[in-house]
Amino acid sequence: MEWWIVGAVASSIVSVAYFSISYVILRGIARTKQYRSNPLGVATGAIFFSCGGGHAIHVLHMALPIVGLDAATGLAAREAFSEWHVWAWEIGTAGVALWYWSLRTRFPALIRGAQLFEDVRERQKSALHIHDNIVQGLAKAKMSLDLDRPDQTREELERTLANARAVVSGLLGDLEHERGIKPGDLRVTSPPA
């Protein structure tokens, strides 16, 4: 039995699986432009690419003597794969690679993870901004009204209204920056309570 063939087939499977996994991950990173914000995702894609390349080189070395090239290197590589623990490990790696590939529908979680974290941070910032500029202002206006201070109430309401407009403009401003405000963008989903 030419065990190096078993090793070469297993290594080929690993190489193809790793390249495919790398492609899916890096494609997701590229589509969501997370080159900088998701270094773990980029590194994961890169390591699969690098390992896929390593296994491809193993296979290439073992195949060289077939085409009459670099026979010494090729035969040495085949010799290494003749050791049972080497091809057995390669078969195991191929099994793991195929299992990982079968989980590819869950790869978006790898990509979404960092983006979600950024989204949560942005939402938290917006929430605190709205709290500081609108909720606090309305609370102060109500307190002033309850204390029969109409001038202070009016002042607070005017200031809060101006702040609220600024907050809304700021939030719409992101939309404007991305693609411009278009007819229909300002449609509300349900009438105010």
Next chain:
Amino acid sequence: MREGRWSVVIVDDLEDVRILNKLVLRRGPFDVVGEGQNGHDAVRLAGAHRPDLMLLDLGMPLMDGLEALPLVLRASPGTRVVIHSGFDEARVGPVARERGAAAFVEKGVSPRVLLDRLERVARAAE
């Protein structure tokens, strides 16, 4: 505590709110003995005055109310901390209580409600 009255420290980063709170507290059996603008002030004032009550905001610079709460209670174990915040009680109240708040009052409640809640907390501590 002066006979029939309770000492209170007010901590809020907004001066307007502190002024309005003082006006409200003046209507009840409360003496404002200190004012602060952030969590660090809250801890310092708790240790310095050992007030019966602290009216503590949550959203503040440098140290927020949730961070300050346990430190205030450590500095003055007898102080009852009432959170006074613009945040929704349902959302933040449980966290505040877990950290030692005696009560949570949303900003914007009427003066009567605020005074009643403070008095209830003060009496419960006696």
